[in-house]
Amino acid sequence: MRIVIDILIVISIFFAFAGVVGMLRMPDSFCRMQSSTNIATLGVLGVIIAGVLYAAFYLHDGAMAVKLVFMGIFYIITNPIAGHAICRGGYKHGVRPTKKYEVDKYGEDMVEE
């Protein structure tokens, strides 16, 4: 069981590391936003599952495990909402991708308004 917990946390650290490298190296604001969502979902899930296993099997603390489950549900629900809201707000504020893309439906709709 200890090995399973360690492997889950190491997987989570790997995804968090990939997200951090993406946020430092990506050329564009929207690309960086995409790799921050990588941290928020895959980096969280491993720690949450490992924490539930550890609290249930080693600490014998049921309240801690339930609290961790609720924290996981909260992260999974709220992070896409925050990412979508801040992406739309940034686009309306005037942040544009550095490359000129072929398909930009949202920009066309904004011009028509």
Add this chain to the structure above:
Amino acid sequence: MIMPELLFFAVCFIVLALCLLFRLIQGPSVVDRAVTADSIDILSDMALILFALYSGRSVFLDIAFITAILGFIGSTIVARYLEGRL
């Protein structure tokens, strides 16, 4: 049984959050800074969860949960402000 490697993993998360400070200082636009602050919030939450598991005290879990809620509310309010509806 106490697993001492949980502290090592928590230090790994803290080091990743410190690497993100570079983007927080240098970020070219407002959106980068808001998203990076949210990510630093989440990484420090992970370190708090691991420390709560290590020490066996659930106070740190409460602190992590409240920090997560505050980060979500903060990024949503920044998004509404950028949209021009606040």
